[in-house]
Amino acid sequence: MKFENTLAFAQSLDEKDALKSYRSRFHFPKLEGKQVIYFVGNSLGLQPDNAQDYVNEIMMDWRNLGVEGHFYAEKPWWDYHERFSEKLSKVVGAKPSEVSVMNTLTVNLHLLMTSFYRPTSKRFKIICEEKAFPSDQYMLASQVRFHGYDPKEVIVALKKREGEYNFRTEDILNTIETVGDEAALLLIGGVNYYTGQVFDMKTITAAAKTKGMFVGWDLAHAVGNIKLQLHDWNVDFAAWCSYKYMNSGPGSASGYFVNERYHGLSDIPRFEGWWGHNKKERFLMAPEFVPEPDANAWQISNAPVLSMAPYLASLEIFDEVGMETLIEKRDLIVSYLEFVLNAIGNEIEGDFEVITPAERGTQLSVFLHGYGKKVFHYLMENGVYVDWREPNVIRLAPVPLYCSFEDVYRFGEVLKKALEN
Ligand SMILES: *Cc1c(COP(=O)(O)O)cnc(C)c1O
Helix, strand or coil, rough: CCCCHHHHHHHHHHCCEEEEEEEEEEECCCCCCCEEECCCCCCCCEEECHHHHHHHHHHHHHHHHHHHHHHCCCCCCCCCCHHHHHHHHHHHCCCHEEEEEEHHHHHHHHHHHHHCCCCCCCCCCCEEECCCCCCHHHHHHHHHHHHHCCCCHEEEEEEECCCCCCCCCHHHHHHHHHHHHHHEEEEECCCCCCCECCCCHHHHHHHHEEEEEEEEEEEECCCCCCCCCCCCCCCCEEEEECCCCCCCCCCCEEEEEEEEECCCCCCCCCCCCCEEEEEHHHCCCCCCCCCCCCCHCCCCCCHHHHHHHHHHHHHHHHHHHHHHHHHHHHHHHHHHHHHHHHHHHHCCCCCEECCHHHHCCEEEECCCCCCCCCHHHHHHHHHCEEEEEEECCCEEEECCCCHHHHHHHHHHHHHHHHHCC
């Protein structure tokens, strides 16, 4: 398609947009009475219009039923988490039995590490990416120390080449080949939070599995954004927060995946609690733990239903739309954003650069070589919400569910002014 950097052209794309009706199903923040351009759905997704009802329903059931709500609420609380499996499995490409919802992301990674990081004197290394999301770095280092090892000797960070912004798959495969026999685990962010690079999870997982290590993916920036096939890729485990592209609300419950190969095992190392115990006998309070037959065996506490409710509301929208349709629009709107950036760059000879590679989802990261944080402040003050990452990057996520092509055009106009000033 031949793009044009004009309002009329952007509006013509909106006319043809299969998802245009969904924009009105999200609440946009306002600045001085005007709806903002929201390109930070990769950080905190907008509130779906049905989320409040889902929360209210629980509040009313609690008010009217008290403890009886566990079993007699509109959506009973005791197995509320099970409502996610079917729909969420389609978002991440898994069997319904392989996915569930609990806790928050870093907590879930820690918990899954009890099963999938089992260092021995021969195999103890962890392969991750350099400059991983800080929480992931702290998580990994503390796990390593917990097992009595020194992170400096254990953590092998994949590197980018000098002067390059992104990781090369061939370099990752080389590292897997070189340290594979000593590696107990590979754990990488499926989509890099800083550059938006999408890793070739299928190829990397296959190579790492061949070497005999466990493979996990942190899907914080991947879920609800790119096509995932966790089961077919033979991934061992994965976890994601759901407040980014999945619009579940701040700090809301996280999702996780455990390959069915590990289901029904009583002897797998795991931190256990009553919500992972066989549901039929959960309230018999028997002393011995009998795991649920699926990923729910990793559950620990009773479900925090109030934090799960907005996630369920949002998931219904994803189910309605389907990832295929979402991805189709994503590719078009991100290409349009790239076009608009280039058009402006040419027009004003702007000294900035998109560092996101062709393997990308919704996010474009722009390195502002010739400019500073003032550009970011200018955008924010003029109703364009983007996010800033040191040293000099703005991240832009024109989320296909609720962003319009007109948003992209208008963003371009504000950016041009910001750069000119
Ligand atoms: C957003 C994000 C997190 C956040 O972790 P929480 O436990 O939800 O606070 C962790 N890892 C990555 C890669 C992220 O992008």
